[in-house]
Amino acid sequence: MTLRFALFANGVPSPKRLRCHKAQSAMEYLMTYGWAILVIAVVLGVLYSLGIFSPSNFAPKATPGSCQVFRPNGPDTNYDINLEGTCGDELPEYDAQFNGGSAYISLSSPASSKSYTQLSISAWITNPGNASRYEIMNFYGFYLNVQSGKICFFVSNVNSGYLCSSSTLRPGYNFIAATLSNSTETVYVNGESSGIASYGLGIGTGSPDGTIGVCSYCGNIYYFNGQISNIQVYNTSLTNSSIKALYYEGIGGAPAMLQNIVSWWPLNGNANDYSGNNNNGVPTNVVYTGSWQTEYTPT
Numbered sequence: 585m586t587l588r589f590a591l592f593a594n595g596v597p598s599p600k601r602l603r604c605h606k607a608q609s610a611m612e613y614l615m616t617y618g619w620a621i622l623v624i625a626v627v628l629g630v631l632y633s634l635g636i637f638s639p640s641n642f643a644p645k646a647t648p649g650s651c652q653v654f655r656p657n658g659p660d661t662n663y664d665i666n667l668e669g670t671c672g673d674e675l676p677e678y679d680a681q682f683n684g685g686s687a688y689i690s691l692s693s694p695a696s697s698k699s700y701t702q703l704s705i706s707a708w709i710t711n712p713g714n715a716s717r718y719e720i721m722n723f724y725g726f727y728l729n730v731q732s733g734k735i736c737f738f739v740s741n742v743n744s745g746y747l748c749s750s751s752t753l754r755p756g757y758n759f760i761a762a763t764l765s766n767s768t769e770t771v772y773v774n775g776e777s778s779g780i781a782s783y784g785l786g787i788g789t790g791s792p793d794g795t796i797g798v799c800s801y802c803g804n805i806y807y808f809n810g811q812i813s814n815i816q817v818y819n820t821s822l823t824n825s826s827i828k829a830l831y832y833e834g835i836g837g838a839p840a841m842l843q844n845i846v847s848w849w850p851l852n853g854n855a856n857d858y859s860g861n862n863n864n865g866v867p868t869n870v871v872y873t874g875s876w877q878t879e880y881t882p883t
Contacts, residue, residue, distance in 0.1 A: 646674040646836055648853035653842060655860035662843050665860065671838045675880075676813060676852035678872040679835075680797075684712070684809025688798035689855045689865040691723070691847075698724055704818040705737075706761040706772075706827070708835045710810035710879055711753040719799035719806040720760075723817060723847075727799060728762055729806065735771050735778070737762035747771055749778035756879040757811075759831045765821035775831030775883075777824060796849065796865060811876055813851050820844040832883050 651671035657663055682688070705721070705728050712718040718730040725740035733752040747769045753760075754774070761772040771779045796815065797808040816830070816839050826840050839845040839859070848859040853872045855865030 645677040646670060646852060647677055648850075649856065649858065650674075651838055651850075652858035653839065653845060653848065653860040659861045665842050667838055667842065673833050673836050673838065675834070675836045675877065676850060678851075678853040678874050679708075679811050679813035679876045680851035680855075680867075681811050681871040681873045681876075682797040682808040683869065683871075684718075684807050686807070687867075687869040687871070688807065689796040689849075689867045689870060691794040691796065691863060691865045700724060700726075700764065700819060701766050702764060702819065702821045704761065704763045704820065704822040704827075705815070706759070706822075706830055707815040708757055708759055708813040709753075709808075710757055710812075711755055712808060712810040715809075717806045718808045718810075719795075719797065720808060720812065721794065721796045721815060722799055723794040726762075726764070728760075729799065730808075735760045735762070735773055737764075737769055737771050739764060739769065739783070747779055747781045747783075749773050751776075751778045756881065757813075757835065759835075759883075761822070761827050761830070763821040763827070768821075770821075772827050772831075775828045777827075796851075796855075797870070811873070811879075813876070815847075815849040815851065816840075816845065817847040818844045819846050834883050835880060 649669070651667060651669040653665060654668040655661055655665045680689075703726060705723065705726065707720060707728075709720060709730075711733070712730055714733045716731060720728045720730065722728070727738040727740070729736050730753065731746070731748060734749045735753070736746040736748040738746045749771045751773050759772075759774050763770045767782045769781055769783065770777055797812065799806050813835050814837065818839075818841060820841065822830075822840065830837055830840055839848055845859045847857050847861060847863040849855060849857055849865060851872070855867045855870070857863040857865070
């Protein structure tokens with residue numbers, strides 16, 4: 585009776601009783617909805633870590649062939665050439681997935697065999713891992729590949745061996761490039777020079793045929809394992825500043841020097857050459873995926 589009298593006065597709950605009731609209600613609310621809130625927070629954290637909320641996922645995407653080099657006088661001409669279409673460095677809608685075992689692109693140029701004393705190749709690739717060798721492409725006797733996590737460049741008639749980068753690839757996408765200027769070869773990783781050497785006069789000579797994603801002339805057959813996008817080939821040795829500019833343009837960047845672009849394979853949904861030189865590729869077991877952005881960090 586004494587306890588009841590303390591909690592109630594004239595049948596009305598005391599302030600202490602009301603406070604206890606409110607605390608109990610709050611605890612029941614937290615117990616009821618706390619787990620749901622925790623689960624939602626965990627799911628949002630996972631989605632964020634996967635890059636689902638990355639701004640790149642909401643940016644406009646370039647459709648296949650939306651930007652290309654226009655050559656009004658036909659392939660292999662340089663007079664009055666320009667870019668046409670939507671060429672604002674938008675992210676591509678797709679990139680090319682190579683499975684490391686049977687996927688590749690065959691290249692065949694309508695032109696006759698050529699020799700180059702100056703050349704530049706650039707591309708965006710995902711890190712394929714640290715196996716002995718993954719072939720990115722070969723073109724007129726120039727070979728670009730990944731060996732033990734490093735970018736390596738080889739000219740077919742130079743016997744001194746490969747020039748490999750001093751730095752290794754980072755996880756996800758990397759911008760890689762290689763240049764030849766007479767006797768000097770240079771390799772780049774993510775816009776920075778990562779190796780330079782002189783091997784005597786370097787000339788890539790070979791048939792106009794080539795491949796992306798495999799080397800079929802290398803004794804063993806080395807397939808690339810990962811994704812490749814925006815391969816550009818120039819008949820000049822790009823400067824350090826031009827290489828850095830291409831890196832900062834990002835994975836959807838257009839060619840830097842139209843007068844010198846030889847081939848341009850964005851690999852955005854197909855293997856067509858958008859340099860205007862008709863060096864189209866023929867894909868085998870290549871998958872064009874639209875979910876590539878989760879591994880890409882805009883520069």
